[in-house]
Amino acid sequence: MTDWTDPDTFAQALERVETKEKGNCFEDFEEGDLIEHDPGLTLTEWGNESWMSQTLNHDPAYWRTDAAAERGFDEPPIHPDYLTAATLGITVEDLSEKGGYFLGRTDVRFPGTPVYAGTELHVESEVVNCATSSSRPEYGIVSWRTRGRDAETGEVLCSYERTNMIPRREPVATDGSGAAAAEEDDDPELPEEFIAPEGGYYEDFAEALETADNENAAVAYRHERGRTQDDVTVASLPLATLNTAKQHHNVDVMSDSPSGDIVTYGDVTRSTALGHARSDEQTWREVGFDDESFHTFVAVGDTVYAFTRVLEAEDDASSDDAGTVTFEHIAFNQDDEPVYSGTRTAEIRKRSN
Numbered sequence: 001m002t003d004w005t006d007p008d009t010f011a012q013a014l015e016r017v018e019t020k021e022k023g024n025c026f027e028d029f030e031e032g033d034l035i036e037h038d039p040g041l042t043l044t045e046w047g048n049e050s051w052m053s054q055t056l057n058h059d060p061a062y063w064r065t066d067a068a069a070e071r072g073f074d075e076p077p078i079h080p081d082y083l084t085a086a087t088l089g090i091t092v093e094d095l096s097e098k099g100g101y102f103l104g105r106t107d108v109r110f111p112g113t114p115v116y117a118g119t120e121l122h123v124e125s126e127v128v129n130c131a132t133s134s135s136r137p138e139y140g141i142v143s144w145r146t147r148g149r150d151a152e153t154g155e156v157l158c159s160y161e162r163t164n165m166i167p168r169r170e171p172v173a174t175d176g177s178g179a180a181a182a183e184e185d186d187d188p189e190l191p192e193e194f195i196a197p198e199g200g201y202y203e204d205f206a207e208a209l210e211t212a213d214n215e216n217a218a219v220a221y222r223h224e225r226g227r228t229q230d231d232v233t234v235a236s237l238p239l240a241t242l243n244t245a246k247q248h249h250n251v252d253v254m255s256d257s258p259s260g261d262i263v264t265y266g267d268v269t270r271s272t273a274l275g276h277a278r279s280d281e282q283t284w285r286e287v288g289f290d291d292e293s294f295h296t297f298v299a300v301g302d303t304v305y306a307f308t309r310v311l312e313a314e315d316d317a318s319s320d321d322a323g324t325v326t327f328e329h330i331a332f333n334q335d336d337e338p339v340y341s342g343t344r345t346a347e348i349r350k351r352s353n
């Protein structure tokens with residue numbers, strides 16, 4: 001009788017059987033396709049608090065009822081970073097589980113916030129672009145518009161457009177023009193002076209911008225905190241959002257990939273950098289995020305730091321207690337390499353109120 005667990009026999013069986021594959025290849029996506037994602041997620045206090053604590057998002061309004069009430073929330077709400085990460089995590093099984101990397105995202109908005117624990121998320125994505133990668137013949141580049149809705153009311157809570165590299169079944173011939181376009185600008189022009197705001201209130205950002213306007217200066221500074229990536233940030237946080245990307249939890253497969261190892265979920269990297277930035281400001285509300293890019297991998301043992309450039313300050317917030325500030329945040333690693341960048345618009349509390 002055949003012993004199926006004999007290692008030689010089993011190796012032969014493994015070679016001959018079909019693998020029940022997961023995920024979709026580039027060829028499976030067509031512009032205009034609408035995909036309703038089967039996994040759903042109830043946004044819980046546990047999920048929210050795990051995400052916020054591990055990414056150093058310790059804003060009291062998301063932790064304490066008195067601080068929440070002071071900011072106009074009924075109770076500590078679901079953090080927009082966790083909402084964004086959960087909205088994306090649910091989509092991975094259909095959109096990107098096959099492999100490839102999360103390259104970037106834009107137009108991240110929260111039309112239905114605040115969102116409270118107990119809300120069930122239902123997520124759908126529409127394919128908005130399928131492009132050939134001119135530098136990587138074995139991949140295509142796909143963009144989707146994703147909407148996370150309150151499953152009960154249908155209200156859109158989080159919406160964004162995201163782009164991933166997605167493996168092709170069959171590599172295509174490319175002209176290699178992508179590599180040429182990526183050539184480094186070896187003569188960067190930086191301003192003569194860097195100004196840091198005095199404090200974290202709206203007026204501090206507005207005043208610093210005004211000073212910089214009169215000189216060849218930029219309002220830019222780094223944040224002291226860093227967060228070294230470990231099993232929790234690399235594997236546990238994405239799995240808690242039902243993100244099934246093998247990049248985050250399958251060391252065996254990833255040893256034979258461009259990164260050579262499991263890598264941090266892009267939303268963990270960016271949320272950690274944003275947590276560092278928020279710890280040096282008086283955040284009132286998050287408005288949105290644009291032009292987000294993931295430049296290189298972050299892996300277990302890497303440390304995520306943050307750098308902020310203040311771009312704009314406008315006294316046009318939804319509340320008299322705040323003004324609107326636009327930032328560029330850059331996450332970087334222990335070797336000072338940028339790993340993430342993106343712009344963020346947030347309402348920042350005014351000093352006078």
Ligand SMILES: C/C(=C\C(=O)SCCNC(=O)CCNC(=O)[C@H](O)C(C)(C)COP(=O)(O)OP(=O)(O)OC[C@H]1O[C@@H](n2cnc3c(N)ncnc32)[C@H](O)[C@@H]1OP(=O)(O)O)C(=O)O
Nearest residue numbers: 096102103104133134135163178245265266294295296297
């Ligand atoms: C979720 C989820 C997975 C993750 O969270 S993975 C973790 C987050 N992402 C990363 O760590 C990726 C970091 N990026 C990289 O390491 C490099 O970009 C990468 C993927 C190795 C590619 O590097 P290359 O130097 O080979 O190439 P480029 O950076 O020039 O990009 C390749 C092509 O993609 C185009 N592209 C890049 N960014 C964007 C963007 N934001 N939007 C649209 N297109 C973009 C770029 O122009 C190149 O195009 P070519 O035609 O020239 O090939 C999950 O699984 O869902």
